Amino acid sequence: MKVITKKIPFSNPLTLQSGQTLSSFELMTETYGELNSERTNAVLVCHAFSGNHHAAGIKDGDKKPGWWDEIIGDGKTIDTTKFFVVSLNNIGGCHGSSGPTTISSESGQPYGASFPEVSVRDWVETQKILADHFEINCWEMVAGGSLGGMQALQWAISYPERIKKAAIIAASSKISTQNIALNEVAREIIKKDENFHNGDYLAQDKSPSKGLKAARMLGHITYLSESNMSKRFGRKLQDPENKMDADINYEVENYLQYKGEQFAKTFDANSYILMTKAMDSFDPARDFDNDLVKCLQSTQAKLLISSFDSDWLFPKEYGLDIQMSAIKAGIDSTYIELDGDYGHDSFLFYSDQYASALKNFLNSNG
Amino acid sequence: MDNKLQSIVLDWIPNHSKVVDFGCGDGTLLRILTEHKSVTGYGVENDPEKINACIINGVSVIQQDIDAGIQNYKGMGFNFAVMASSIQCLRKPRDAMKNILEVANECVITLPNFGNWELRLGILNGKMPSSTQLPAKWYETKNLHLCTIADFEELCSEESFTIKKTVYLNRRGSSSWLANTFPNLFAAQAVYLIG
Numbered sequence: 001m002k003v004i005t006k007k008i009p010f011s012n013p014l015t016l017q018s019g020q021t022l023s024s025f026e027l028m029t030e031t032y033g034e035l036n037s038e039r040t041n042a043v044l045v046c047h048a049f050s051g052n053h054h055a056a057g058i059k060d061g062d063k064k065p066g067w068w069d070e071i072i073g074d075g076k077t078i079d080t081t082k083f084f085v086v087s088l089n090n091i092g093g094c095h096g097s098s099g100p101t102t103i104s105s106e107s108g109q110p111y112g113a114s115f116p117e118v119s120v121r122d123w124v125e126t127q128k129i130l131a132d133h134f135e136i137n138c139w140e141m142v143a144g145g146s147l148g149g150m151q152a153l154q155w156a157i158s159y160p161e162r163i164k165k166a167a168i169i170a171a172s173s174k175i176s177t178q179n180i181a182l183n184e185v186a187r188e189i190i191k192k193d194e195n196f197h198n199g200d201y202l203a204q205d206k207s208p209s210k211g212l213k214a215a216r217m218l219g220h221i222t223y224l225s226e227s228n229m230s231k232r233f234g235r236k237l238q239d240p241e242n243k244m245d246a247d248i249n250y251e252v253e254n255y256l257q258y259k260g261e262q263f264a265k266t267f268d269a270n271s272y273i274l275m276t277k278a279m280d281s282f283d284p285a286r287d288f289d290n291d292l293v294k295c296l297q298s299t300q301a302k303l304l305i306s307s308f309d310s311d312w313l314f315p316k317e318y319g320l321d322i323q324m325s326a327i328k329a330g331i332d333s334t335y336i337e338l339d340g341d342y343g344h345d346s347f348l349f350y351s352d353q354y355a356s357a358l359k360n361f362l363n364s365n366g
Numbered sequence: 367m368d369n370k371l372q373s374i375v376l377d378w379i380p381n382h383s384k385v386v387d388f389g390c391g392d393g394t395l396l397r398i399l400t401e402h403k404s405v406t407g408y409g410v411e412n413d414p415e416k417i418n419a420c421i422i423n424g425v426s427v428i429q430q431d432i433d434a435g436i437q438n439y440k441g442m443g444f445n446f447a448v449m450a451s452s453i454q455c456l457r458k459p460r461d462a463m464k465n466i467l468e469v470a471n472e473c474v475i476t477l478p479n480f481g482n483w484e485l486r487l488g489i490l491n492g493k494m495p496s497s498t499q500l501p502a503k504w505y506e507t508k509n510l511h512l513c514t515i516a517d518f519e520e521l522c523s524e525e526s527f528t529i530k531k532t533v534y535l536n537r538r539g540s541s542s543w544l545a546n547t548f549p550n551l552f553a554a555q556a557v558y559l560i561g
Contacts, residue, residue, distance in 0.1 A: 304421075323428055328442050330384065330406050335428045336417055353414050360421040 001073055001080045003057050005030045007096055010129055014091075020116035023105065027130055028053045028089040028096025032072060033080035035134065042136040043083045043362070044127060045072065046144030046151035048347075049219075049275050050267060052095035055087040056080075070350035077355040078362060083140065090151075091126055092118035092274040100270035101202065113199020113270055120147070120282045124154045131162065141362050142301075143167035145347030146314065147275070150282050153322065156301040157284050163301045167358060170311055170347040172318030173292055173325075174283040179313060182222055183276040186215035190269045199270050208269045213260035215272060220259050225310035225343030292325035299326075303333035304361040306354070308340035308347065334361070370539045371450060371557060372398055375474055378531060378559050379403055379446055386444050386469060388432045389452030391416050393425030400425075405446075410435055433457045436465040447473035451499070451555075454478065454509045463527060463560075472530070472561045481514030481550040484537065498537060499554050515550045522560065531559035 007028050014022045030053040035042060045055050045068060056072035058065045071077045072085055089097040092115065100115040107114075131139065142155045142163050149171025156166040193211030195201050201208055221229075233252035244257035288294040305323050307316035316337055326333035338354050340346025346354075372395060379385065383405045387396050390409025393416075399405045409427040411417050420427035428435070433456050439447075447470035449462075454477070456462045466473045478499035479485075488495020494504040502508070513521075515534070522529050534553035536545040544552040 302426075320428075320430075324438060324442070327408055327426075327428075327439075330443070332426050333408075334417075334421060334426050335430075336414075337429045353418075356418055357421055360418060364421060364424045 001032055001057060002034055003030065003032055005053070008130070008133060010126075010133075012129075014122075014126065014129075016116055016122045017119040018117045022091070022098060022116065025091055025098040025126065026096070026102070027091070027098075027126060029130065030054055030056075030066075030087045032056050032085040032087070033083055035084040035136070039134075039136055040138070040140065041083050042131075042134070042139050043078055043085045044131070044139050044142045044155075045078070045085060045087045046123070046127070046142065046148035047087070047090065048144065048146035048148045049279060050216075050263070050272075051148070052093060053087050053089040053097075054095075056085070067348060070348070071355065071358070077350070077359045078141075078143070079359075083362075086130065086134065086136075088127065088130060090118070090123045092271060092278065094268035094271040099268065100199075100274065101268050110202040111270075112202050115270060115274065117277060118274055119278050120150050120154050121158065121284075123151055123278075124158050127151070127155070128159060128162070137162065139163045139165075141165040141167060143169070143358070143362075144171070145169040146171055146344065147279050147282075149347075150279070153303075154282075154284060156299045156303060157295055160298050160300040165304065165361060166301045167304045167306070167361060168319070168322065169304075169306045169358075170308055170314050170319075170344055171305075172314050173285060173295075173322050175279055176313075176315070176318070179222075180280045182218065182313075183280055186218055187273050187276060189215045189218070190272060193269075196269065199273075201269070207264075209264040212267060212269045212272060213257075213264040216263040216267070217256040217260040220256060222313045223343055223345040225312065225341065227310065228341050228343055231341075292322065293328045296326055296329040296331055299329070299331050301331075302361075302364075303331065304357065305333065305335045306338055306347075306357065307336075308338050308342075308344070310340055310342065311344045311346060313344040368539050370535060371395075371476060371555075374533055374557050375399070375448060375450075376402055378472075378474060379405065382406075383446040384442075384444050385446045385448060386410065386439055386442075387448040387450070388436065388466070389449060389455070390420065390425070390427060391450075392419035393423040393427060395448065395450065396420075396425045397423045410439075433462065436462055436469060439469040440465070442469070444470040445472065446470050449473060450476045451478060454511050454513065457510060459511050460521060460525065463521075463525065467527065467560065472559060475558045475560055477515065477518055477556045477558070478509075478512070479515045479550065479553050479556055480512040481516060482537075482554050483551050484554075486551075497554065515553060515556050518556070518558075522558075528561050529558050530561050533557040 055066040089095040149168040152166040190211040193208035195206040196208040236251040238254040285292040307319035323335035385407040396407035485495040534545040534549040535555045537554045
């Protein structure tokens with residue numbers, strides 16, 4: 001598999017949905033496979049909340065492969081011998097694209113809390129600019145899970161003529177009240193870290209890593225299903241030699257501590273806040289009298305909407321809601337309910353039913 | 367669904383219809399209707415393998431239990447519904463019929479006829495009968511509410527479901543004098559256009 005990782009600068013100003021402008025921006029990208037001469041085999045994959053451009057393969061020095069490695073690769077579901085797969089870190093993120101950790105050209109300091117609010121629509125705009133950069137006129141498919149699925153949906157709405165298929169996985173056209181509430185608790189935990197300094201911790205050479213860790217621990221629980229946690233950890237006691245903390249009793253505690261800590265090392269607190277805000281505010285129907293049917297009316301892409309039965313963060317009713325609106329709007333759309341034991345995170349993992357649906361959808365005639 | 371049924375539905379369905387096929391199987395009928403009648407079609411199916419076949423066929427499908435799902439399709443702008451050999455598998459066929467006619471103005475229903483002589487002979491033999499239309503053993507069948515042509519037409523008249531067109535098919539899937547004259551005894555399958 002041919003992999004190219006590249007940071008691409010864009011010098012034109014970008015006006016965001018909030019009305020604020022970025023005078024220029026950079027996108028950290030990774031591509032897999034090769035673009036054919038007609039430029040018709042391109043697939044865009046959009047990352048979820050904490051993902052980044054590194055979607056497949058193992059990088060030197062890494063223990064774990066990219067976030068969708070089970071799906072993307074030579075001979076895999078999204079077959080990189082056939083398709084040219086484009087992945088990127090979205091703006092507002094913290095893995096190389098313009099975001100709160102980037103140095104602002106105006107102040108010479110990291111943006112920090114002053115990085116403008118971003119939205120799913122803004123991400124799609126930058127992805128459209130990226131498509132232009134690659135001279136890709138029409139994506140064969142835009143795919144993503146969770147917040148990534150929201151981007152796929154937004155693509156189908158924003159650029160009907162530039163996308164043939166949208167795979168909207170474990171996503172919704174707006175998140176639940178419960179989900180907003182959980183995001184707010186996570187933000188509160190981060191903001192109350194003594195090192196947060198109203199978001200300007202980088203300028204003060206501080207890091208609100210305790211808050212970020214705790215927020216991630218909370219988030220992590222919501223990504224898993226109750227049954228999966230029970231199966232994996234049950235009520236097993238943690239082996240005393242590998243305790244993250246002396247107070248820990250159970251394996252599940254140790255696991256969350258470990259995951260939270262790892263996350264806090266690689267993620268930025270302001271990005272966490274920006275990303276959750278973008279998720280909260282996503283609601284494309286709002287511009288169409290809150291009518292998702294109207295919103296989908298001009299869509300030309302075929303949709304594949306998939307929900308997972310064990311996902312309680314994005315319950316299947318939300319996927320079905322998009323499907324019913326799509327039917328009302330009369331557009332090609334398929335809805336499937338997949339068995340996935342991992343809860344919301346099921347979209348990251350291969351299963352026969354999931355992979356064959358996605359593969360057959362991608363390879364079906366547009 | 368065999369070719370004969372396909373051609374009947376093709377004949378009855380108006381061009382550019384918006385169609386929902388409850389129990390759409392692998393989506394073959396919808397694909398054919400899309401190709402020949404330019405319909406906008408959606409299948410409802412609950413079997414993951416059949417759903418996969420629909421995706422391969424390029425047919426839009428919704429994974430859903432039909433019993434629970436039918437009423438969700440009211441007010442969706444369908445003018446045509448199809449329920450091919452599924453009605454007897456439903457938990458509440460009469461309610462399903464009422465709902466379907468609220469989903470679409472017209473619907474095609476196909477029915478395996480439990481009154482067919484072959485099946486009657488099976489019963490006379492003291493065994494649960496089987497046939498081409500009803501091949502499964504009693505312990506494996508998905509059929510919950512088998513009925514005869516006479517039963518079904520009685521229900522339609524009681525509930526004022528208008529039968530607009532009928533085709534009776536024999537065991538070989540073709541129309542015949544016997545099947546048309548004594549459908550309840552000689553037809554293996556009935557196809558109705560109900561409105």
